[in-house]
Amino acid sequence: MAAPELTIVGRVRRAHGIHGELVIEPLTDVPDAVFAPGRRVFAGTVDGDPSPDGRALVVEESRPFKGGGWIVAFSGIADRNEAERWRERYVLAPRSELAPVAEHEVYIH
Numbered sequence: 001m002a003a004p005e006l007t008i009v010g011r012v013r014r015a016h017g018i019h020g021e022l023v024i025e026p027l028t029d030v031p032d033a034v035f036a037p038g039r040r041v042f043a044g045t046v047d048g049d050p051s052p053d054g055r056a057l058v059v060e061e062s063r064p065f066k067g068g069g070w071i072v073a074f075s076g077i078a079d080r081n082e083a084e085r086w087r088e089r090y091v092l093a094p095r096s097e098l099a100p101v102a103e104h105e106v107y108i109h
Contacts (some may be wrong), residue, residue, distance in 0.1 A: 006042055006050050006092035009034045013069065015083035021073045022083055023065055024091060034093060035062040035072050044090030057091070 010024040010031070028034050034041070039059045043051035057074040065071045077083055 005095045006044075007095045007098060008044065008048055008090050009041065009093045009098075010070070010091040012086045012089050012091065014087055015080050016065075016071050018080045019073070020077040020079050020083045021061075021071050022077070022086055024070045024072050026068070026070055028098075030099065031064075031070050032062075034098070035059050035070055037061055039093075040097075042092045042094075044092045046088045046090070048090045048092075050092060051089075 009028045010026045013023045013025050015021070016023045024031075024035070026034070033039075037059050041057050041059070043053070043055040043057060045051055057076065059072060060075050061073040063071050077086070
């Protein structure tokens with residue numbers, strides 16, 4: 001099966017708390033939909049490329065955070081030590097699972 005065409009939807013800024021939550025800067029107009037519980041996104045590198053391991057992340061919980069950010073908990077990121085490894089990495093989503101862009105809008109990829 002071919003890999004989906006991926007679009008950047010957020011950037012991890014830092015770890016939050018001790019339970020593996022991440023503060024994400026959303027790079028989408030609909031972060032509540034992209035980071036909704038149960039949604040699947042993919043790990044990216046600090047350069048915005050898909051992670052070589054193709055790791056999928058499933059959103060467990062998310063909520064808005066001060067300054068326009070989001071706090072997101074993903075399955076498989078259980079503690080602060082693991083969360084710290086994600087700093088400055090991008091989060092990507094399959095373009096086919098995102099709403100179509102309107103005129104004069106673009107996807108980041």
